[in-house]
Amino acid sequence: MNRSRTALAGVLALTLALPGCAGGPERSAPGDGVRGPLTVFAAASLTESFTRLGEEFEAAHPGTTVTFSFAGSSALATQINQGAPADVFAAASAATMRTVSEAGNADGDPVTFARNQLVIAVPKGNPKGVARLADLTRADVKVALCAEQVPCGAAARTALDAAGVPLTPVTLEQDVRGALSKVRLGEVDAALVYRTDAIAAAREVDAVEFPESAGAVTDYPIVALRHAGNATAAREFVGFVLSDRGRAVLTAAGFQPPRA
CATH class of the missing domain: 3.40.190.10 (Periplasmic binding protein-like II)
Known part of the structure; x- marks a missing residue:
């Protein structure tokens, strides 16, 4: 296999x-x-x-x-x-x-x-203190998202629109593992990924839950x-x-x- x-x-x-x-x-x-x-x-x-x-x-x-x-x-x-x-x-x-x-x-x-449900993946210890979706729009926070044609990207867009958060990511990835890898490699400060992906990478990232994810379950x-x-x-x-x-x-x- x-x-x-x-x-x-x-x-x-x-x-x-x-x-x-x-x-x-x-x-x-x-x-x-x-x-x-x-x-x-x-x-x-x-x-x-x-x-x-x-x-x-x-x-x-x-x-x-x-x-x-x-x-x-x-x-x-x-x-x-x-x-x-x-x-x-x-x-x-x-x-x-x-x-x-x-x-x-x-x-x-x-x-x-x-x-599956989205979380905000951040580096271990959450150095930028991200606590909610609105924090992702701060000038000092670089964010990765999945492209909107990808399921995790469509779910992220639904959650962001529900929260009224006009987020512009620094990168759009073709699958959720691509977005997560940007956090793991230190290339971004946060990414919207599935809860399961954050669990799988729990030694390297923390997961920040946010209420709007309940309206964008996949x-x-x-x-x-x-x-x-x-x-x-x-x-x-x-x-x-x-x-x-x-x-x-x-x-x-x-x-x-x-x-x-």
Whole structure:
């Protein structure tokens, strides 16, 4: 499975956070028909949790190899609609997922499996004393945002408009990890990112909650793809993400459950 160093660090953190994880899920029966390569396109904010789920899926289905492509949801949707080979798509935006469904590339209806909320990520110790959205407009505070066509950027714009904050960022990034990295590298003083991303980088950043984020919560839908090369494994993986075990991993990473 392809893994970044960040993903591996998140996996270690989740291992400590989740009880009874050492043994992983029970292995499936050898004849369950789930084997072979599986390619999952997933929003960048799912890196740690999906890496963990991929490892558990492989353990449960010997002979299966899960490969992830993590990036901005809009970029992944474009790749899928242009024919990129993938079996499953997990997006950080219902609107972005809709572009894949309307292009005829979804195998069935997407299902929302998690929700996420924005926080203000600041360097450890919050040296600029950022406490609310309005603080991001101060002349001494440099801010990174996601581009508005990216789900985290659309959510940020909704929150900023609700707060009446006319923020001009110094950089617009193509996914939430890009915005977070600007804080981690000391290139900006703050960034609007998902709560889960701030949790994953908790050794390097602090998270400042703000009330306007409640009006810009992001839904995460998932679907098996119509032209999946491994349709059986794709459907099984989607089911695993929606299972109680999938929910436990996502909750430990800071995701909220979908609306009932």
